[in-house]
Amino acid sequence: MSRSEFTHLVPVVTESRLARQYDAVRARMPAPRRRGRAWVGWAVAAASTLALAIVLWRAGTARKNNLVDEAVLESGSTADSMRVTLGDGSSVQLGAATRARLTSAQPKAIRIDLERGTIEIEATHVDGRSFVVGAGAYALLGRAGSRRASRGACRSRRGRSGGGRRRKRRGDTAARCRRAMVGVRWRPFAALFVVTGSHTAGRALSDFADPSTRDRTAPSGSGNDDERGFVAP
Amino acid sequence: VRAFDKATRSHAGPSDAALVLAARAGEAWAQEALFRRHAPMVNGLSFRLMGRDADVDDLVQESFVTAFARLHALDDPQAFASWIGSIVVRTAGKIIRRRVLLERLGLRRKRDPIDIDTLASRVAGPDVAAELRRLYERLERLPAEQRIAFLLRRIEGMELQEIATTTSVSLATAKRRIAAAQQAIERWADRERL
Numbered sequence: 001m002s003r004s005e006f007t008h009l010v011p012v013v014t015e016s017r018l019a020r021q022y023d024a025v026r027a028r029m030p031a032p033r034r035r036g037r038a039w040v041g042w043a044v045a046a047a048s049t050l051a052l053a054i055v056l057w058r059a060g061t062a063r064k065n066n067l068v069d070e071a072v073l074e075s076g077s078t079a080d081s082m083r084v085t086l087g088d089g090s091s092v093q094l095g096a097a098t099r100a101r102l103t104s105a106q107p108k109a110i111r112i113d114l115e116r117g118t119i120e121i122e123a124t125h126v127d128g129r130s131f132v133v134g135a136g137a138y139a140l141l142g143r144a145g146s147r148r149a150s151r152g153a154c155r156s157r158r159g160r161s162g163g164g165r166r167r168k169r170r171g172d173t174a175a176r177c178r179r180a181m182v183g184v185r186w187r188p189f190a191a192l193f194v195v196t197g198s199h200t201a202g203r204a205l206s207d208f209a210d211p212s213t214r215d216r217t218a219p220s221g222s223g224n225d226d227e228r229g230f231v232a233p
Numbered sequence: 234v235r236a237f238d239k240a241t242r243s244h245a246g247p248s249d250a251a252l253v254l255a256a257r258a259g260e261a262w263a264q265e266a267l268f269r270r271h272a273p274m275v276n277g278l279s280f281r282l283m284g285r286d287a288d289v290d291d292l293v294q295e296s297f298v299t300a301f302a303r304l305h306a307l308d309d310p311q312a313f314a315s316w317i318g319s320i321v322v323r324t325a326g327k328i329i330r331r332r333v334l335l336e337r338l339g340l341r342r343k344r345d346p347i348d349i350d351t352l353a354s355r356v357a358g359p360d361v362a363a364e365l366r367r368l369y370e371r372l373e374r375l376p377a378e379q380r381i382a383f384l385l386r387r388i389e390g391m392e393l394q395e396i397a398t399t400t401s402v403s404l405a406t407a408k409r410r411i412a413a414a415q416q417a418i419e420r421w422a423d424r425e426r427l
Contacts, residue, residue, distance in 0.1 A: 009365065009388065011280035011289055013273055021290055022268050025297045029264075 068105040074098070075117070086110070089124040090131070103134070253310035256301065264301055271314055272297075275321055281388050282325040282381060284369040292328060296321045319399040322381055326400070329377035367425075371418050382407055383414035 075082040075094040082094045090110070094100060098117025104110060112121065113134040123131045247255075247266070255263030272293065279292040300317045307316055335341035372380045382400060385391045391399070397407040 009277075009281050011276050011286055013276045017290075018269065018272050021272065021293050021297075022265060024290075024294045025268065025301070026261075026264075028294070028298045029301055 068102060071102040071105075073100045073102060088126055088129075091122045093120040093122075095119065248311060249313040250310035253304060253307060253313050257304050267313065268297055271317055274314065275317060278318060278321050278389070279325065282322065282384055283328070284372065288328070292321065292325055295328070296324050299324065315399075319401075322385065322399050323401070326377045326381050329380070333377065368418070371421050372414075374421075375414055375417060379410045379414035379417070382410035383418075386411050 073082070073084055073092065073094055075096060075098045077097045081096065082098075084092045084094070086092070086105070092100065092112060095118030098119055099115040100117075100119050101113045101115060102111075103113050108128060109130050109132070110123075111132040111134060112119070119133075121131075121133055247263075249267070249270070252263045252267050252270075256267060275293050275296055276289055279289045279296070280286065283289060283292060296317060300313075300320050307313065309316075332341060372383070375383070378400070382396055385396045385399065386393070393407055393411075394404055396411070397404045400407060402410075
């Protein structure tokens, strides 16, 4: 028997038979894994994990901040002052018989409200963070500037140099500082600035309580102007 | 390999390699294209190996399921035709051996005699049809290994080395199986003549 005779050995393969065979093959095959869409699942999982982590972190931060918010700083009646240093390096020095409330200690907003006495604040500059010191109806605003941070301590004492910018000298870090008083809106351009606000309970507080009796944005000209109404008589 | 390749040479469209790569990536259309392209060849090979049209569908489906499941193991994607041909051969051997075992254990009834009307095409003459029927009746009595080796050699026209590769045996074993099948068929033919 020659091989050519085997050419008659051909099955009847119709389109319907092929379709039936392929349907059976496909039914027995596992679902194909689409590699192109695999990253979608991973992305969703990663995003969900990240969102959960952020929520948990913020919740934890909020709880932690809530413990500090509304904290009251109060010094005794003696002549010794009390100094409190915040986490960012800012320091709050309370004079004798002073009471201040740490109204907000959020990472983006710190606010300290002076209720009585004298307070001296040395605030560290943090980009995007506002530092507000309130006294009655007045508030001193410190916001992020665009200049490079100055180095070293920068401090200005009440009644020493008055308000306004000092004349800039080479190597004089204090030249980049300016003194501001409570009730004066001020935009510092240095990383480290000094906020000195002082008043005594009594007349000054009564003045603050009524904004109509005082300009909310007192000029920062001479030292006497700055301290008008803020300095104990 | 040459015999298997004939079925795909005239096909247009993406190459086998491209379809294999797409099927590996999970593209269902590529799997179907591979099936459509090679199903006629696989059906014909299955038909000649099994000798019964009723057995063809099972063998074709089993072969393609195995091929698609092991597609990542194909080293040369362009050689899909010869690769699935070897899968058909191995799967046919398994099916034949399993059926023989079940029949000997009495768990499966003896197969019906080969119906030549379904085996040979209608254009074949009566003498050719009768010869084919006698040949397959003799092949039915052969062990699966000898039967497959003989069919690949005499019907599919494969070279000895190709047969050895396809059936995963040595060249000497392939020769010995073909020779044994040939002797058995000639012996039965001599008895019938007497």
